[in-house]
Amino acid sequence: KNQVEQSPQSLIILEGKNCTLQCNYTVSPFSNLRWYKQDTGRGPVSLTIMTFSENTKSNGRYTATLDADTKQSSLHITASQLSDSASYICVVSVHNAGNMLTFGGGTRLMVKP
């Protein structure tokens, strides 16, 4: 069964600090991996999309990595801001069913002043 697992479940950091969120997946055959940010009460917003041939992709202070061999991804947030407080969701797409996304449970990040 296709699954996406994320860790940690929740994380508290101080403003200005960096953090790294982890994602492991068992989706096969793999098409691409996405990271979304979801603010409380809002819909998910796309941060990055990576195919199996991409190892790293950045979007401002967000940098995602992908190791398709070990089926792991990480999202690194640099110089965190209060507005980074949100859930970060790892989402994997199955090859030839590219519109059917499998979601992880998310990491709830809280950035404190």
Added chain:
Amino acid sequence: EPEVTQTPSHQVTQMGQEVILRCVPISNHLYFYWYRQILGQKVEFLVSFYNNEISEKSEIFDDQFSVERPDGSNFTLKIRSTKLEDSAMYFCASSEGGRGNQPQHFGDGTRLSIL
């Protein structure tokens, strides 16, 4: 920046009643989706829709559910004979293309409460 809009933001319905959730996708997008998120659980794919047809659906999307694009702007999800377990946040999304690496743009959801 163009947005996906969903109405209503909160819908309260008696069990057994029919409910229609409405979405206005981004205007030049051609692919449309519905997802649901039960409180405290993961977001789950329900259905994708292209060219007035369902292109993919999950096992959740059974005969109780239907989707429609009644005009050039709206995309609806109908749930017949609602059950308590249908209570969830329902998200609509759209994408410009159908390739697997196209970003999907989500609305802010409709919270459905079944009493």
